[in-house]
Amino acid sequence: MNQGFQQFLKHWFKTSAGLAIFNQEKQLIDKYIENLFGYFLVQLGCVSTENLTQNSRISSKLLVDDTVAPDFVQQKGIYWVQAELHFLPIGQDKADVVILPHTLETVDDPYYLLRRVDNMLLPEGHIVLTGFNPIACMPFRLKYFSKLTGFKKAKFRRANRIKEWLEVLG
Known part of the structure; x- marks a missing residue:
């Protein structure tokens, strides 16, 4: 994981520009997951101290990440597992919903991660993805982030490529 x-x-x-984008993403996630039914929700990766799963009706929530402090997660009503995302500790057909907040941008092999997510999802399960469009944010990247090494480490993928991968997986 990157x-x-x-x-x-x-x-x-946490910056004003970043918070504005994060709040928009959170609103979209909240709107989408509030009506999803199930028994087990998994969030892979953590990019904020905000609880992205709080509007879900699903009672069992798990955050898998290699850097989150367990005291933060437990106070938010989420169980926490410290693990590398390429060694997911979740079995086949176990999750109803999987949330990937910018997670595909942080892994070396996003298609492998999507295959693992597909394996852990129940047949009628849902994947919720967030990520930056590498083409649309190019001027923004050049103007504001050209000198920031953390941003340069992102592995951006086109939405069409991710859509193709999801279609192959079914």
Whole structure:
């Protein structure tokens, strides 16, 4: 996992520009997950101190990350597992919803992670993805982030490529 970009996002989402984008993402996630039913929700990766799962009706929530402090997670009503994302400790057909907040941008092999997520999802499960569009944010990247090493470590993928991967997985 690319902790450089993940740590960058944790700090950047606290700035005024980053917080505005994060709040928009959180509103979209909240709107989408509030009506999803199930028994087990998994969030892979953590880019903020905000609870991205709080609007979910699902009672069992798990955050898998290699850097989050357990005391933060437990106070938010989420169980926490410290693990590398390429060694996910979740079995086949176990999760109803999996949230990936900018997670595909932090892993070396995003298609491998999506295969693992597909494996852990129940047949009618849902994947919730957030990420930056590398083409649309190019001027923003050049103007504001060209000197920030954490942002340079991101592994951006086009939305069409991710859509193709998801179609292959079914």
